[in-house]
Amino acid sequence: xxxxxxxxxxxxxxxxxxxxxxxxxxxxxxxxxxxxxxxxxxxxxxxxxxxxxxxxxxxxxxxxxxxxxxxxxxxxxxxxxxxxxxxxxxxxxxxxxxxxxxxxxxxxxxxxxxxxxxxxxxxxxxxxxxxxxxxxxxxxxxxxxxxxxxxxxxx
Numbered sequence: 001x002x003x004x005x006x007x008x009x010x011x012x013x014x015x016x017x018x019x020x021x022x023x024x025x026x027x028x029x030x031x032x033x034x035x036x037x038x039x040x041x042x043x044x045x046x047x048x049x050x051x052x053x054x055x056x057x058x059x060x061x062x063x064x065x066x067x068x069x070x071x072x073x074x075x076x077x078x079x080x081x082x083x084x085x086x087x088x089x090x091x092x093x094x095x096x097x098x099x100x101x102x103x104x105x106x107x108x109x110x111x112x113x114x115x116x117x118x119x120x121x122x123x124x125x126x127x128x129x130x131x132x133x134x135x136x137x138x139x140x141x142x143x144x145x146x147x148x149x150x151x152x153x154x155x
Contacts, residue, residue: 007041014045018054022063025055026086061088061096069100073112076100078140109141110149117153129153 013035014028025046032042049055061083068074068082076097083093116135122128129150136146 006037007045010035010037010041011045011048014049015052015054018049022060023055024057024060024086024088025050026088028055057088058092058095061092062099065096065100069105069108073108073139075109075136075139075141076105077142081140106145106149109136109145112136112139113146113149113153 010032014032017023017031018028028046028049029042032045037045046055064083065079068079080093080097083096084090113132113136117128117132120128120131120135122131132150132153133143133146137143
């Protein structure tokens with residue numbers, strides 16, 4: 001296959017992928033690399049995808065945040081770490097995380113902890129709080145909110 005036809009094929013395949021679901025620049029770069037596309041062509045393809053709005057980092061971050069929060073039950077810390085790993089800018093990440101309603105977020109954490117509490121076996125209140133705290137931290141929720149909710153749980 002000639003270089004030009006590989007470029008056109010890769011561009012069409014990338015456009016097709018991006019029209020089905022959201023991708024970030026990092027995801028598409030990795031895909032192009034695995035397809036054997038040259039770095040120069042890869043940069044041109046990504047520039048085209050950005051110009052034609054097939055790739056939009058803000059739209060990707062918003063969708064990622066919404067889905068991971070709603071379906072995977074992740075907290076802001078874990079979502080932020082995964083977006084940083086995908087080389088999304090801090091400004092875009094902050095903007096995406098601000099779209100999560102704070103009241104809904106706190107209610108969600110409280111419900112998640114209450115649900116997990118039913119399955120946890122603990123010797124005493126201290127042990128129970130420790131297990132619930134570790135669970136909340138593993139899901140990516142902020143320690144300040146967890147401490148506050150766990151102290152309210154006791155009363």
